[in-house]
Amino acid sequence: MGSLDDRAVFETCESAIRSYCRNFPAVFVTASGATLTDASGRRYLDFLSGAGTLNYGHNNPAIKQRVIDYLAADGIVHSLDLHTSAKQRFIEEMVGTILRPRGLDYRIAFPGPTGANAVELALKFARRSTGRHNVVAFTNAYHGMSQGALAVSGTRSKRAGAGMPLSGVTRLPYDGYLGDLDSAALLEKMLEDPGSGVDPPAAVILETIQGEGGLNVAGAHWLRKIRQVTARHGVVLIVDDIQAGCGRTGSFFSFEPMGFAPDVVCLSKALGGMGMPLSVVLVRPDLDVLAPGQHNGTFRGNNLAFVAGTAALEMWRKPAFEAGIRDRAVRVADALAELVVRYPEHGAHVRGRGLMCGIGWSSAAVAGKVSKEAFARGLVIETSGAEGQVLKLMPPLTIDERELDAGLAIIEQSIAAVVGAAPRPGPVISERIAENAAM
Numbered sequence: 001m002g003s004l005d006d007r008a009v010f011e012t013c014e015s016a017i018r019s020y021c022r023n024f025p026a027v028f029v030t031a032s033g034a035t036l037t038d039a040s041g042r043r044y045l046d047f048l049s050g051a052g053t054l055n056y057g058h059n060n061p062a063i064k065q066r067v068i069d070y071l072a073a074d075g076i077v078h079s080l081d082l083h084t085s086a087k088q089r090f091i092e093e094m095v096g097t098i099l100r101p102r103g104l105d106y107r108i109a110f111p112g113p114t115g116a117n118a119v120e121l122a123l124k125f126a127r128r129s130t131g132r133h134n135v136v137a138f139t140n141a142y143h144g145m146s147q148g149a150l151a152v153s154g155t156r157s158k159r160a161g162a163g164m165p166l167s168g169v170t171r172l173p174y175d176g177y178l179g180d181l182d183s184a185a186l187l188e189k190m191l192e193d194p195g196s197g198v199d200p201p202a203a204v205i206l207e208t209i210q211g212e213g214g215l216n217v218a219g220a221h222w223l224r225k226i227r228q229v230t231a232r233h234g235v236v237l238i239v240d241d242i243q244a245g246c247g248r249t250g251s252f253f254s255f256e257p258m259g260f261a262p263d264v265v266c267l268s269k270a271l272g273g274m275g276m277p278l279s280v281v282l283v284r285p286d287l288d289v290l291a292p293g294q295h296n297g298t299f300r301g302n303n304l305a306f307v308a309g310t311a312a313l314e315m316w317r318k319p320a321f322e323a324g325i326r327d328r329a330v331r332v333a334d335a336l337a338e339l340v341v342r343y344p345e346h347g348a349h350v351r352g353r354g355l356m357c358g359i360g361w362s363s364a365a366v367a368g369k370v371s372k373e374a375f376a377r378g379l380v381i382e383t384s385g386a387e388g389q390v391l392k393l394m395p396p397l398t399i400d401e402r403e404l405d406a407g408l409a410i411i412e413q414s415i416a417a418v419v420g421a422a423p424r425p426g427p428v429i430s431e432r433i434a435e436n437a438a439m
């Protein structure tokens, strides 16, 4: 046995597919809120948050206690998809706190616990309800790693992992992919024109903000137009809200501010409250056409995740919770805006929406080096985009201001260390922290 911080066992015994751990090579032992602690006792701020899974922070006390109490009372942990009181409470909370107040009418389907499995089920609903096979997906999309989910995803290297043709998909440019080209109008034309060569699709699947794809934000006009066109042509609109949902952009669903409702919504990542694996597919009742057992699975519904997820959804009963996310998002947006103007020669610009935001760079090398430099300074922060050209901030939605500012200051210092201190307009973020400390 090696010592706890000896990483040799991972390098010699774990598969080469390991990925995040290569960039953040510590052995983590405990975590609380926005803080991770490694085997040597070193603390790190977590701006990765399980790629948007830990929206309520690590081991959020209000969530964790409910899980402890449930286990202590011999609450049932595994039940296939048998009725349990934990599932009952989760469904009631989902309907009462999230769906009904937003005027949304969906059936709730439980696939296996991963996001990819939710995407697979969403595609089945679309294909079986329309009797069509083709699906329209967008450039730089990320929908997961199983075969169907990979087929609708964009990244070439990830697609190559399948080792076989990934078919049944028509690829269109995401909003903004080609400058002013309006790809919603292109979709409309292709569906209307019998000569377009595009088979009438079962579904259009999209993320309102592409997280893995580089924090690309779809405009409200584009999204509404896609909604209109799909509705007119009997095409199922699937919004993959696995990363952007559960409050990441400021509202529970990322599409709420745009004032439209998709036909099918995939949720996962933060849905399980404290990192418990849980996914749902929300489906318009008339599209709920699969036969009993046609998307079966052993872990379809995980009672500990139901308990944790219910506790998390309860936080949404108070409007103050959403307001708190927006306040933090403004704080981050202001800081990023101050930062990017210092580095025009590196193409620095702000990307994303809400607490799903970051800095794009003209060179992927800069983003990667900043992430590395930040880790050395005690901040876990990843890059995204097909080439890793975007520094991506995903702090917990519940992070306090001091920690938020401390993370932003590390980002500021890391950028300065990588591309050189900027001549203007000075270390604003660090100054604000000094002011806060003096208050």
Ligand SMILES: *Cc1c(COP(=O)(O)O)cnc(C)c1O
Pocket: 051, 113, 114, 115, 116, 117, 119, 142, 143, 144, 145, 207, 211, 212, 240, 241, 242, 243, 244, 268, 269
């Ligand atoms: C993470 C993610 C998935 C895949 O979820 P897994 O649990 O990793 O299978 C799908 N879509 C989006 C938008 C994601 O961010």
